[in-house]
Amino acid sequence: MTDALSTNYFDLFELPVSYDVDLARVQHRYRELQKAVHPDKYANAGAQERRISMQHTSLINQALHTLKHPVERAMYLLQLKGVDFTMDNETTMDAAFLMEQMEMRENLESIREKDDPLAELDSMSADVKSNMNVMAEVFKNAYISGELDDAREAVRKLQFLYKAKQEIDELAASIEDEMI
Amino acid sequence: MAYSEKVLDHYEHPRNVGSFNKDEENVGTGMVGAPACGDVMKLQIKVNDDGIIEDAVFKTYGCGSAIASSSLLTEWVKGKSLEEAKLIKNTDIAEELALPPVKIHCSVLAEDAIHAAIEDYNGKHN
Numbered sequence: 001m002t003d004a005l006s007t008n009y010f011d012l013f014e015l016p017v018s019y020d021v022d023l024a025r026v027q028h029r030y031r032e033l034q035k036a037v038h039p040d041k042y043a044n045a046g047a048q049e050r051r052i053s054m055q056h057t058s059l060i061n062q063a064l065h066t067l068k069h070p071v072e073r074a075m076y077l078l079q080l081k082g083v084d085f086t087m088d089n090e091t092t093m094d095a096a097f098l099m100e101q102m103e104m105r106e107n108l109e110s111i112r113e114k115d116d117p118l119a120e121l122d123s124m125s126a127d128v129k130s131n132m133n134v135m136a137e138v139f140k141n142a143y144i145s146g147e148l149d150d151a152r153e154a155v156r157k158l159q160f161l162y163k164a165k166q167e168i169d170e171l172a173a174s175i176e177d178e179m180i
Numbered sequence: 181m182a183y184s185e186k187v188l189d190h191y192e193h194p195r196n197v198g199s200f201n202k203d204e205e206n207v208g209t210g211m212v213g214a215p216a217c218g219d220v221m222k223l224q225i226k227v228n229d230d231g232i233i234e235d236a237v238f239k240t241y242g243c244g245s246a247i248a249s250s251s252l253l254t255e256w257v258k259g260k261s262l263e264e265a266k267l268i269k270n271t272d273i274a275e276e277l278a279l280p281p282v283k284i285h286c287s288v289l290a291e292d293a294i295h296a297a298i299e300d301y302n303g304k305h306n
Contacts, residue, residue, distance in 0.1 A: 085216075098211040102220045105241040156215040163218030 008080060009063035019074060019140045026067050033060045070132065071162045074139050074155045083152055093156060101160055104128075108171060121172040128165045135161060183244050184278035190248035195255050198237035200224045208301025210293040214285055219246045223293035225257060225265075227301055233257045233265055238293075245283040249273050249290035262298050 010017045013029045037056040042049050066072045075085050104124070111117045135158050142150035183191065202209040202224065210223045219242030226235040236254040240247045252273055257265045273279075273287035 093213060093215075095211045098213045098220055101213065102211070102222060102239065102241065105220065159215035160213060160218055167218070
């Protein structure tokens with residue numbers, strides 16, 4: 001475990017470095033790793049060992065989160081190739097894509113006036129989900145063929161779609177709450 | 181996070197919200213987005229024969245700072261020439277609105293939006 005802090009998340013979880021991950025395996029490996037570094041095991045250890053155990057625990061949690069997350073996993077893959085997103089101030093992108101995003105949000109704004117807002121939201125959510133799947137494929141293909149700029153653009157769109165899906169699902173949840 | 185009074189003012193009373201027909205000859209449209217926060221901003225300018233921005237409108241889906249940045253920008257560009265409008269810096273917007281460092285990117289979005297709108301207009305006239 002001593003090397004864990006310097007290894008990448010895929011190696012740590014004994015996975016191939018790829019966008020496709022077996023989530024059941026991730027979960028299984030997470031439990032194994034967690035057991036190995038559980039702070040309780042270090043209750044009687046020295047301060048330094050306890051500190052290292054805590055660092056490992058937080059690394060494992062961060063790795064789990066990243067590997068499970070459809071967008072962060074893609075960003076992490078690009079980071080391993082040296083593509084940095086932390087200072088992503090670049091704002092211009094595909095105008096048609098942005099127009100779609102705007103129309104979708106306009107639609108969301110007036111959704112409560114529809115006859116069956118929940119059905120509308122369900123179908124919007126499903127649409128966004130399928131767009132995300134398409135975009136994930138675009139990312140994967142670009143990543144595999146080393147077209148990192150294209151891969152990065154796909155991730156930026158994935159970020160948008162992920163955010164949109166969250167908004168749709170949150171709105172659906174709050175409308176459902178009001179109906180109870 | 182606490183918004184400054186100026187941000188709140190623009191957020192609660194946004195100026196110049198609206199749309200122009202993007203296909204019109206004298207209209208320039210800038211669409212920009214910030215992936216990390218999912219913000220989308222559309223800024224449109226109407227330019228007269230002397231190359232002066234006669235009118236400007238925006239539509240922004242995003243946080244208060246993004247809305248305030250675009251609202252303020254539409255006020256600033258009205259009456260300016262395209263060249264003058266290009267000179268507006270995101271730092272001017274951030275300063276005017278007292279944006280905290282984590283919200284600076286909202287002002288960047290607005291600056292990029294006006295540049296994109298000018299570019300779109302110029303594209304129609306070259």
